Amino acid sequence: MKPDSNDLASLRHKIDDLDRRLVELLAERGRVVAEVAEWKRAHDQPVYHPAREEDLISRRRAQGLGVGLDPDLVEDIFRRVMRDSRQTQGATLASHGVRPGARVLVVGGAGAMGSCLTRWFSEAGYRVAVLDRDDWGRVEPLCEGAELTILSVPIEATAAVAARLAPHLPARCVLADVTSIKSGPMAAMLAAHPGPVLGLHPMFGPTTTSLDKQIVVATPGRESAACQWLLDQLAAWGAVIVTANAADHDETMGFVQALRHFASFAFGQYLYRKGVDLHRTLDFSAPIYRLELGMVGRLFAQDPGLYAEIIFATPERRTLLREYIESVAENVRMIEAGDRDTFIAEFGRIAEWFGPFSDQAIRESSYLIDKLVERF
Amino acid sequence: MKPDSNDLASLRHKIDDLDRRLVELLAERGRVVAEVAEWKRAHDQPVYHPAREEDLISRRRAQGLGVGLDPDLVEDIFRRVMRDSRQTQGATLASHGVRPGARVLVVGGAGAMGSCLTRWFSEAGYRVAVLDRDDWGRVEPLCEGAELTILSVPIEATAAVAARLAPHLPARCVLADVTSIKSGPMAAMLAAHPGPVLGLHPMFGPTTTSLDKQIVVATPGRESAACQWLLDQLAAWGAVIVTANAADHDETMGFVQALRHFASFAFGQYLYRKGVDLHRTLDFSAPIYRLELGMVGRLFAQDPGLYAEIIFATPERRTLLREYIESVAENVRMIEAGDRDTFIAEFGRIAEWFGPFSDQAIRESSYLIDKLVERF
Numbered sequence: 060m061k062p063d064s065n066d067l068a069s070l071r072h073k074i075d076d077l078d079r080r081l082v083e084l085l086a087e088r089g090r091v092v093a094e095v096a097e098w099k100r101a102h103d104q105p106v107y108h109p110a111r112e113e114d115l116i117s118r119r120r121a122q123g124l125g126v127g128l129d130p131d132l133v134e135d136i137f138r139r140v141m142r143d144s145r146q147t148q149g150a151t152l153a154s155h156g157v158r159p160g161a162r163v164l165v166v167g168g169a170g171a172m173g174s175c176l177t178r179w180f181s182e183a184g185y186r187v188a189v190l191d192r193d194d195w196g197r198v199e200p201l202c203e204g205a206e207l208t209i210l211s212v213p214i215e216a217t218a219a220v221a222a223r224l225a226p227h228l229p230a231r232c233v234l235a236d237v238t239s240i241k242s243g244p245m246a247a248m249l250a251a252h253p254g255p256v257l258g259l260h261p262m263f264g265p266t267t268t269s270l271d272k273q274i275v276v277a278t279p280g281r282e283s284a285a286c287q288w289l290l291d292q293l294a295a296w297g298a299v300i301v302t303a304n305a306a307d308h309d310e311t312m313g314f315v316q317a318l319r320h321f322a323s324f325a326f327g328q329y330l331y332r333k334g335v336d337l338h339r340t341l342d343f344s345a346p347i348y349r350l351e352l353g354m355v356g357r358l359f360a361q362d363p364g365l366y367a368e369i370i371f372a373t374p375e376r377r378t379l380l381r382e383y384i385e386s387v388a389e390n391v392r393m394i395e396a397g398d399r400d401t402f403i404a405e406f407g408r409i410a411e412w413f414g415p416f417s418d419q420a421i422r423e424s425s426y427l428i429d430k431l432v433e434r435f
Numbered sequence: 436m437k438p439d440s441n442d443l444a445s446l447r448h449k450i451d452d453l454d455r456r457l458v459e460l461l462a463e464r465g466r467v468v469a470e471v472a473e474w475k476r477a478h479d480q481p482v483y484h485p486a487r488e489e490d491l492i493s494r495r496r497a498q499g500l501g502v503g504l505d506p507d508l509v510e511d512i513f514r515r516v517m518r519d520s521r522q523t524q525g526a527t528l529a530s531h532g533v534r535p536g537a538r539v540l541v542v543g544g545a546g547a548m549g550s551c552l553t554r555w556f557s558e559a560g561y562r563v564a565v566l567d568r569d570d571w572g573r574v575e576p577l578c579e580g581a582e583l584t585i586l587s588v589p590i591e592a593t594a595a596v597a598a599r600l601a602p603h604l605p606a607r608c609v610l611a612d613v614t615s616i617k618s619g620p621m622a623a624m625l626a627a628h629p630g631p632v633l634g635l636h637p638m639f640g641p642t643t644t645s646l647d648k649q650i651v652v653a654t655p656g657r658e659s660a661a662c663q664w665l666l667d668q669l670a671a672w673g674a675v676i677v678t679a680n681a682a683d684h685d686e687t688m689g690f691v692q693a694l695r696h697f698a699s700f701a702f703g704q705y706l707y708r709k710g711v712d713l714h715r716t717l718d719f720s721a722p723i724y725r726l727e728l729g730m731v732g733r734l735f736a737q738d739p740g741l742y743a744e745i746i747f748a749t750p751e752r753r754t755l756l757r758e759y760i761e762s763v764a765e766n767v768r769m770i771e772a773g774d775r776d777t778f779i780a781e782f783g784r785i786a787e788w789f790g791p792f793s794d795q796a797i798r799e800s801s802y803l804i805d806k807l808v809e810r811f
Contacts, residue, residue: 127465322702325763329758331788409704
């Protein structure tokens with residue numbers, strides 16, 4: 060071996076040694092964090108302590124700067140470590156439900172979202188029963204003593220299931236659903252059950268491993284005070300609760316879900332019709348295109364039935380999508396004429412309307428593009 | 436102070452101590468990495484060594500697992516650390532051009548991309564001159580002795596600038612451009628200059644701080660061997676070079692750039708026309724929607740002229756966009772009829788066509804969504 064490559068080998072050996080010590084320190088940190096979680100559990104303290112996290116980040120950034128490190132590097136690393144801590148502590152706390160021992164009935168518990176709910180409530184110490192489509196013969200014993208019943212069934216089945224189930228529920232049982240449309244299901248639940256009713260729309264799919272910082276929209280139905288413990292439980296798992304009325308929820312979701320999904324569908328559909336060579340386009344692409352194409356590709360890895368439900372849920376949504384198609388089509392003359400001036404003028408109006416959101420979007424997406432470049 | 440809070444305080448003190456030692460180790464690692472960079476510079480070795488990085492990641496993952504850490508946590512941290520190393524090493528290497536002292540003329544050097552090129556070549560030890568629109572009076576001295584001339588001017592000006600400039604260039608000068616369309620500019624450069632010609636399309640914007648892992652498409656024009664040092668220089672800065680012929684490049688970019696940007700434009704346009712409350716939709720949104728809306732918002736923070744250039748560049752692109760509009764519009768009957776079966780069948784065909792890309796997209800975008808949740 061030449062002396063020079065030997066130098067490189069010895070430097071690399073030093074790096075490996077430092078990296079081993081880094082991993083050992085991280086493991087030691089993990090053990091101390093587990094002790095903190097134990098302490099918090101014993102004293103009913105919340106897992107997440109934003110002020111302490113920001114303070115820790117600030118001090119480590121300053122230390123990093125002092126020893127010649129990029130403070131952003133230090134911040135990124137500690138944010139990642141603390142996220143892991145939150146999840147570890149969350150896992151410890153999950154076994155500590157806000158109403159442990161209470162009976163919870165998950166209707167549609169064999170489905171993807173139903174399975175998640177069943178697992179989360181079970182791990183938090185609830186007594187969970189599942190009612191799926193073949194279990195109606197046992198509906199009486201399944202409903203007995205239930206303090207919470209959650210409907211996790213397809214949109215079109217929600218009203219019928221609520222009507223069929225409600226007569227068997229205890230009067231004080233909280234009836235909730237997790238349907239992505241709220242007006243219809245809320246009306247059906249309120250009509251069927253005279254007790255506490257709460258609508259939920261978890262803004263995440265069943266592939267989510269943790270509720271940490273996930274959004275759940277809550278639409279109050281009846282007797283909010285009696286439903287509060289369910290929201291507390293979701294919050295204890297780390298979820299962020301956003302309250303709305305059912306009609307506002309449905310209108311906003313038309314844009315957030317139906318329109319966005321349909322636009323991605325139509326984009327993927329055109330690539331398919333043109334037989335575009337996806338791999339070649341990725342060879343040529345900036346990370347931003349990879350990310351944008353990934354948003355479209357992501358759709359097609361998922362359940363078409365779920366997207367059909369979301370897109371075709373209501374007549375209002377279908378009107379929204381028809382208007383979108385018309386709006387896209389109105390550009391055809393500008394395109395055919397190669398009319399740059401019209402494009403630039405329209406672009407300016409839209410940019411002004413987007414306002415500061417655009418700058419924020421640049422900042423966020425640039426951060427993510429860096430992550431994508433770094434990782435893949 | 437109660438004994439119990441004292442316990443928490445002492446545990447937190449332990450964590451702070453561990454974190455201080457982590458930062459010290461990172462700083463020590465940084466110093467060794469700087470030594471490696473020195474060695475590489477002295478031996479003309481590339482900065483980025485993918486095999487060594489993957490090997491290091493695998494070993495640290497295994498070690499993490501052995502000591503009870505989540506291997507993904509360990510991987511994320513070391514990828515972030517190595518990215519920092521690459522940038523540090525890249526910064527060291529940038530001062531070591533592959534042809535230091537060579538004269539480089541940047542035409543349009545006052546523009547955003549031109550300024551970047553000027554800075555990068557200057558920092559790498561080249562003698563850089565800039566020719567902007569008011570400098571034609573000094574064209575002779577500016578061109579004298581140039582070994583490389585890069586055109587960084589708007590698409591529609593490229594042909595005229597090449598024709599006007601070429602007679603003043605030394606015969607052996609490499610003439611290159613950075614236009615996002617290649618067929619027309621390549622033909623113009625080849626017609627104007629009898630010497631070496633190379634087309635470049637950097638797949639990133641002028642806001643990019645580093646060339647690390649950025650893609651540059653190269654379309655060879657004439658005398659590839661004489662142009663090779665320019666590609667070597669870009670690679671030395673960390674860029675990934677993808678070679679293509681000009682016609683293939685332009686066709687693929689129709690999809691990668693023109694179609695994608697137009698689709699985002701039309702989506703933002705509809706939100707604007709409907710006066711959607713962006714902030715309310717974000718309140719309700721899963722991170723995936725935030726990310727998708729961010730991709731649209733991002734467009735409108737940028738230069739409309741640049742997008743008009745890309746979208747209206749050629750008649751072929753305008754045809755592509757017209758066909759896209761027609762393809763979107765074909766769905767109107769399905770939407771109006773609420774025809775779920777047609778939607779699900781079409782979705783299935785497209786999903787099959789996307790194939791494994793969809794799963795990869797789920798994996799990549801889920802990773803990014805985690806990053807988004809973690810950071811913002």
